[in-house]
Amino acid sequence: MLITRLFDTGPALGGLSELLKNCVDEGASIGFLPPLAQTAAQTYWREVGASLGAGSRVLLVCTQDQRMAGSVQLSLCGKENGLHRAEVEKLMVHTDFRGQGIGRQLLEAIEAIAVQARRSLLVLDTRTGDVASRLYRSAAYVEAGQIPGFARDGHGELCGTTFFYKVLAGTA
Numbered sequence: 775m776l777i778t779r780l781f782d783t784g785p786a787l788g789g790l791s792e793l794l795k796n797c798v799d800e801g802a803s804i805g806f807l808p809p810l811a812q813t814a815a816q817t818y819w820r821e822v823g824a825s826l827g828a829g830s831r832v833l834l835v836c837t838q839d840q841r842m843a844g845s846v847q848l849s850l851c852g853k854e855n856g857l858h859r860a861e862v863e864k865l866m867v868h869t870d871f872r873g874q875g876i877g878r879q880l881l882e883a884i885e886a887i888a889v890q891a892r893r894s895l896l897v898l899d900t901r902t903g904d905v906a907s908r909l910y911r912s913a914a915y916v917e918a919g920q921i922p923g924f925a926r927d928g929h930g931e932l933c934g935t936t937f938f939y940k941v942l943a944g945t946a
Contacts, residue, residue, distance in 0.1 A: 777879060780834075834883050
């Protein structure tokens with residue numbers, strides 16, 4: 775298993791698109807509805823690639839057995855009064871690789887990058903009741919609240935979202 779930072783999505787477009795499609799089609803609530811078209815996945819990753827070049831986003835990927843096993847993003851707040859914070863986005867692990875600690879390792883790696891970027895506050899949200907909530911709580915994220923009916927799931931039902939935050943040490 776290897777976690778690396780990508781500065782360009784182009785060379786990894788196929789693997790990233792397969793990862794996103796797998797996660798969405800298996801029910802992950804990450805902004806898309808199943809079934810996710812391959813072209814939509816590719817368009818999304820191209821847009822992410824553009825924001826990587828602008829320096830407003832960090833993308834980490836985990837590869838295992840020459841396959842894209844997972845990824846996570848860090849969106850750096852560019853507002854003058856928010857330069858101390860960032861948002862953890864789209865932590866995903868391919869279903870073939872779940873249960874191996876990849877999600878936790880990606881989360882720890884993105885937190886280390888946030889510290890290097892002098893970000894002291896991380897925020898994120900996840901579907902209320904989602905399995906990811908256990909990971910975030912075990913990694914010392916604090917639940918800040920819930921919003922009902924925030925997004926639709928793959929069955930068209932409205933689901934709530936839960937917001938979490940974490941104050942990082944060593945980022946004064």
